[in-house]
Amino acid sequence: MPKQKEQFEEMRQQTIARLKKSGLELFARKGLAATNIKEIAAHTGISLGLMYHYYSSKEELYLLLANEAMDKSQALFDQLQSQDISVKEKITQFLAAFMYGVQKEAGIYYFILISQLFETGNKTEDRKLRTRKLQSIHNLATIVSEGQQTGECVTGDPFELAVTFIAATQGLAGFKLMFKGKFQMPDAAVLTRILLQA
């Protein structure tokens, strides 16, 4: 393949990466409706026209990013389940991933995107996202269920426990985004207590 094509492809990928980063941050900070496309292009440092070469609408970019966030969440659970480790260890790893992600810029934005799903007008996609969101709770509930059998987790409805845990992480991500450096994340133990026996 000629060298030029490769170079173009690289530029392409780089532009897309920057575009997604801008969109992610802006959608997370301001929501879908309050973010306008000119702002995304300006933040990315490209022209409006170029942005439309890559994504044919604001909603398309949003849906891509929201689904990517869900993919990452799903991948994390898959990875946890594929490991031959204790439930306690799984929850600890999950929390470590959360705590690490919240520190990183992009990480927190993905969390926020999952926690606040905006309607795009594309009902099929919107429903799919909500379903994926529920799914991630069921993923955690499965782990909690296992943990109850081994005695590692507290008793109670696994789904209720999982949803409370997820709700707490999402709420905390929101606080972190709003108050930034002024907000100190709680110790992991505070969160693990929701699921794990003392």
Added chain:
Amino acid sequence: MPKQKEQFEEMRQQTIARLKKSGLELFARKGLAATNIKEIAAHTGISLGLMYHYYSSKEELYLLLANEAMDKSQALFDQLQSQDISVKEKITQFLAAFMYGVQKEAGIYYFILISQLFETGNKTEDRKLRTRKLQSIHNLATIVSEGQQTGECVTGDPFELAVTFIAATQGLAGFKLMFKGKFQMPDAAVLTRILLQA
């Protein structure tokens, strides 16, 4: 004979009440930017113009409602603190109020309004709201602090414990709004465990 002042005042109050109800619901469901004023007016059953007799902008109505939500939150804490009851009892009552509120339409909307503060463009008011939001966590942290002295609460930084608890309630309110009847709120015990000794 002129229409009596009382009559006018009654009409005003009635319209304002309906307007606030519509605004509350729509802002909570869709956010500030995605809610349009035509929608609020139509939902209220009044003309667009009349809405501007009462509020001079969409943002003004939003700020009013968000501050009202904060008032209610503050009033709840004030009421809890004014009672001569145990910390456990206070937390239980707080949670009961939350659980009850989430069932009621208006109640859940107020919770959502607090949990997701949108920027209105009025920087002074936006900052005030964020400050009030932090304040409500400090209110709970004070109670937790007391509870640690009496041995009713778990150990750990009171603010971290309080924020995790509030984060969980806000996250749950979000789930409830998104999934409605399909979503079963967790048992109160799941939440109280975050703060109270077993």
Added chain:
Amino acid sequence: MPKQKEQFEEMRQQTIARLKKSGLELFARKGLAATNIKEIAAHTGISLGLMYHYYSSKEELYLLLANEAMDKSQALFDQLQSQDISVKEKITQFLAAFMYGVQKEAGIYYFILISQLFETGNKTEDRKLRTRKLQSIHNLATIVSEGQQTGECVTGDPFELAVTFIAATQGLAGFKLMFKGKFQMPDAAVLTRILLQA
């Protein structure tokens, strides 16, 4: 006639007078389009509804006032011409009336209304006003013409002289309105020199 009716009629006249005064000031200060009817009513201290009892539109009030201003101008010329005095005396009296009027609130507003005719959308009336405005210059030109025959006035086209004089008075009224107390009206002699021999 019953006493009551008289009383009502008096109130009516009083309200109308206040309404006209408010309209006059606001139209002069801000122009027709920038003045809104709510403002006129508020400035008058009456309700919107009552204002519509007296005038069925903003334009109607404006046209009434503009024509009144023209009436006053015409009356002044008629009065000057009915007197058996010298042309110099006529011009001096005209200027005295102008200087006196500019000091008084209502007076200056009438001058301004004449100098800036706004379009009301009623083409017939608009044209009539413009014609009356031209007429007042012809009135002065007639006096100047007389003065040239008696040698009191400077030579030159009477209409050109008259229009320059009127233009100066109108411009000065505008300055006075804009700068109020900070603006000192020029000495009458400066203006009379435009028309009269030294």
Added chain:
Amino acid sequence: MPKQKEQFEEMRQQTIARLKKSGLELFARKGLAATNIKEIAAHTGISLGLMYHYYSSKEELYLLLANEAMDKSQALFDQLQSQDISVKEKITQFLAAFMYGVQKEAGIYYFILISQLFETGNKTEDRKLRTRKLQSIHNLATIVSEGQQTGECVTGDPFELAVTFIAATQGLAGFKLMFKGKFQMPDAAVLTRILLQA
């Protein structure tokens, strides 16, 4: 290949020029409030939206034009003062510039813009414009003052003389705009007599 920057700049400048021309004429003819933005756009032959690419509000365009008018006025005085000519010559040149400007479309509109300053709601800018307006009278007063020392100008307060002269020119510009071809401008001598000795 991207469209060349030069090309874009040329398009911009052309559109801006047409926009300013339309705005100037309409503001001068009808005032700020009575001129609507749709009209400006239509008169320019562009869409409503495009106007907002260049000016973020009607008021911004108005302020730009009014300040440009003031610039031109100031430039004229600067140029007169920089020349080593008699006061009589300066006043004659000023008047020639006025007479010439009034014949040209754009010229008369600039005069009108200066003579009737409308409030834009931007108090700082409004005040600045009024100050500049006063300044132009002081500029002329300075020349009159000089002329009194050389015996070229009539006696009297220089500011009063200047303001009367300016008032007359502004009033005449208003007549010219209102009556157009039907209105014959007076001979320059009529105006110079206000300031210069016979």
Added chain:
DNA sequence: CATGAATGAGGCTTCATTCAT
């Protein structure tokens, strides 16, 4: 006579999207 709530048309402004280059 008097009120001001209520309406809706029309004006101002924003913004997603298209397109010629």
Added chain:
DNA sequence: TATGAATGAAGCCTCATTCAT
């Protein structure tokens, strides 16, 4: 690939006018 001028629909807001009381 890349640009930003240009559009138009849709949103926000104002305001003259009507009307029940």
